[in-house]
Amino acid sequence: xxxxxxxxxxxxxxxxxxxxxxxxxxxxxxxxxxxxxxxxxxxxxxxxxxxxxxxxxxxxxxxxxxxxxxxxxxxxxxxxxxxxxxxxxxxxxxxxxxxxxxxxxxxxxxxxxxxxxxxxxxxxxxxxxxxxxxxxxxxxxxxxxxxxxxxxxxxxxxxxxxxxxxxxxxxxxxxxxxxxxxxxxxxxxxxxxxxxxxxxxxxxxxxxxxxxxxxxxxxxxxxxxxxxxxxxxxxxxxxxxxxxxxxxxxxxxxxxxxxxxxxxxxxxxxxxxxxxxxxxxxxxxxxxxxxxxxxxxxxxxxxxxxxxxxxxxxxxxxxxxxxxxxxxxxxxxxxxxxxxxxxxxxxxxxxxxxxxxxxxxxxxxxxxxxxxxxxxxxxxxxxxxxxxxxxxxxxxxxxxxxxxxxxxxxxxxxxxxxxxxxxxxxxxxxxxxxxxxxxxxxxxxxxxxxxxxxx
Amino acid sequence: xxxxxxxxxxxxxxxxxxxxxxxxxxxxxxxxxxxxxxxxxxxxxxxxxxxxxxxxxxxxxxxxxxxxxxxxxxxxxxxxxxxxxxxxxxxxxxxxxxxxxxxxxxxxxxxxxxxxxxxxxxxxxxxxxxxxxxxxxxxxxxxxxxxxxxxxxxxxxxxxxxxxxxxx
Ligand code: SF4
Numbered sequence: 172x173x174x175x176x177x178x179x180x181x182x183x184x185x186x187x188x189x190x191x192x193x194x195x196x197x198x199x200x201x202x203x204x205x206x207x208x209x210x211x212x213x214x215x216x217x218x219x220x221x222x223x224x225x226x227x228x229x230x231x232x233x234x235x236x237x238x239x240x241x242x243x244x245x246x247x248x249x250x251x252x253x254x255x256x257x258x259x260x261x262x263x264x265x266x267x268x269x270x271x272x273x274x275x276x277x278x279x280x281x282x283x284x285x286x287x288x289x290x291x292x293x294x295x296x297x298x299x300x301x302x303x304x305x306x307x308x309x310x311x312x313x314x315x316x317x318x319x320x321x322x323x324x325x326x327x328x329x330x331x332x333x334x335x336x337x338x339x340x341x342x343x344x345x346x347x348x349x350x351x352x353x354x355x356x357x358x359x360x361x362x363x364x365x366x367x368x369x370x371x372x373x374x375x376x377x378x379x380x381x382x383x384x385x386x387x388x389x390x391x392x393x394x395x396x397x398x399x400x401x402x403x404x405x406x407x408x409x410x411x412x413x414x415x416x417x418x419x420x421x422x423x424x425x426x427x428x429x430x431x432x433x434x435x436x437x438x439x440x441x442x443x444x445x446x447x448x449x450x451x452x453x454x455x456x457x458x459x460x461x462x463x464x465x466x467x468x469x470x471x472x473x474x475x476x477x478x479x480x481x482x483x484x485x486x487x488x489x490x491x492x493x494x495x496x497x498x499x500x501x502x503x504x505x506x507x508x509x510x511x512x513x514x515x516x517x518x519x520x521x522x523x524x525x526x527x528x529x530x531x532x533x534x535x536x537x538x539x540x541x542x543x544x545x546x547x548x549x550x551x552x553x554x555x556x557x558x559x560x561x562x563x564x565x566x567x568x569x570x571x572x573x574x575x576x577x578x579x580x581x582x583x584x585x586x587x588x589x590x591x592x593x594x595x596x597x598x599x600x601x602x603x604x605x606x607x608x609x610x611x612x613x614x615x616x617x618x619x620x621x622x623x624x625x626x
Numbered sequence: 627x628x629x630x631x632x633x634x635x636x637x638x639x640x641x642x643x644x645x646x647x648x649x650x651x652x653x654x655x656x657x658x659x660x661x662x663x664x665x666x667x668x669x670x671x672x673x674x675x676x677x678x679x680x681x682x683x684x685x686x687x688x689x690x691x692x693x694x695x696x697x698x699x700x701x702x703x704x705x706x707x708x709x710x711x712x713x714x715x716x717x718x719x720x721x722x723x724x725x726x727x728x729x730x731x732x733x734x735x736x737x738x739x740x741x742x743x744x745x746x747x748x749x750x751x752x753x754x755x756x757x758x759x760x761x762x763x764x765x766x767x768x769x770x771x772x773x774x775x776x777x778x779x780x781x782x783x784x785x786x787x788x789x790x791x792x793x794x
């Protein structure tokens with residue numbers, strides 16, 4: 172069983188701790204006066220961040236956890252505050268005197284630490300990496316994030332579905348379409364509306380276009396981090412072209428506000444021509460880049476994560492599929508009917524993740540052709556129903572899980588698990604036997620979101 | 627690599643071919659000239675993300691693609707605030723980032739400028755005041771200029787930079 176998410180809810184009289192696996196959901200009640208749960212970290216290492224977050228959010232203590240440091244609340248964050256409690260209503264907090272954060276430390280002769288971040292050298296999001304080094308060799312990496320913690324879950328409480336929409340599409344800009352679809356599917360469930368096939372096709376088309384933009388960007392930046400800038404020049408041109416197509420068909424370069432019950436007409440001829448040229452370009456790119464041996468020297472055997480570890484750490488998306496895990500939210504009849512084929516590589520390294528991206532771009536082109544449809548029919552709404560709803564979407568990074576509880580037509584609890592949240596926790600396992608100079612390459616090959624992770 | 631050069635020769639100079647937007651071309655020229663006069667030919671920018679959704683960063687990355695190629699105009703995104711003339715601040719300012727962003731600003735040598743990028747850091751966007759972040763950069767920094775949009779597209783950023791240079 173794979174751990175998907177673990178989160179809590181303040182039910183007034185008690186807490187519910189909900190653990191979502193694939194195929195099963197556990198709900199455990201927990202006393203508010205003595206909030207204590209068992210840790211799952213022995214079996215599921217990815218439970219660590221979920222559990223540390225639960226303490227910061229609700230004050231729920233975790234028995235048997237070997238890591239109880241604060242996760243969301245950094246050095247200067249006010250102490251003893253648990254913002255997800257229903258009785259926390261402060262609109263503004265002030266910083267306090269800093270308390271040091273004890274980093275994971277490896278002691279020994281000549282071992283030193285390298286601290287990178289939260290502000291990085293390039294145009295990248297903010298986050299921190301703490302390396303323990305023996306010369307060039309990485310002994311250990313601690314990924315420390317949540318610098319960008321915006322308190323999104325709390326921000327969305329007591330909002331109407333309409334009000335929430337604009338915020339949800341801005342949780343992680345690069346994955347905006349995926350977030351919108353996840354929320355759209357929840358909204359449809361709450362309205363008791365069956366999503367008509369033409370809307371599902373349009374959503375799927377936009378999702379694939381976003382995947383293409385994101386993969387093309389990575390296909391440029393990964394070689395760039397190995398010192399091969401020519402690939403970046405080619406791919407940044409291709410991704411810009413794809414972004415302009417997104418702008419043409421949705422009116423926004425990132426597809427903000429693109430998902431809804433209204434379908435905008437796509438110029439099918441224009442779009443097909445674009446797909447033809449993209450097909451040509453990606454074939455050329457693959458042929459060209461496969462032929463650069465010095466580049467593959469850097470890619471092969473770098474940043475490996477074994478199949479066993481990829482499963483143990485509950486990884487998803489490109490990272491999982493490059494290590495032989497056959498997991499993809501799109502692996503269902505709807506997608507298969509429109510041409511979905513799961514990309515899968517077995518070499519576990521940067522090379523595998525690079526190749527998975529190329530295959531996925533090619534497969535996305537096939538699917539986008541099949542998803543083209545300009546049908547526009549009115550959807551009839553019934554009434555909005557309170558309840559608890561889940562949805563899963565395969566964003567360009569991997570499986571996105573969203574949970575929304577609606578009460579009196581308002582959002583009572585919003586929870587989302589970005590694919591990055593689990594994949595970040597597996598990143599340190601890829602450092603074994605690698606040198607620090609390869610870290611940017613390994614990190615980029617996973618291409619994870621900070622904003623979606625930190626919320 | 628021979629395949630690359632074959633393609634490269636066939637596709638000519640990408641940036642020239644694709645600059646169909648005359649207006650943009652004009653702005654770029656003006657920008658290049660004013661950078662030459664006011665910043666001795668090179669304007670160094672340090673990007674600081676204090677809590678964005680990452681779309682604002684993506685648009686800054688796009689500035690270096692062959693369509694816009696900002697490098698050519700003498701605009702560089704640099705690795706350290708100590709090398710920078712300007713900080714571009716994107717996103718709301720989270721409690722966890724506030725002191726780091728202030729640190730970065732203090733590290734810059736004078737004269738220095740701070741430009742807020744996108745609706746987030748000035749509270750114009752969907753992220754209004756909330757416990758986990760500050761939505762008004764003006765209370766914590768001396769803000770010299772603002773480039774609006776959610777996110778501002780590369781063209782708006784280029785226009786914005788030109789307008790900013792005109793103010794100094
Ligand atoms: S201004 Fe808009 S695009 Fe930029 S970080 Fe904020 S929400 Fe994202």
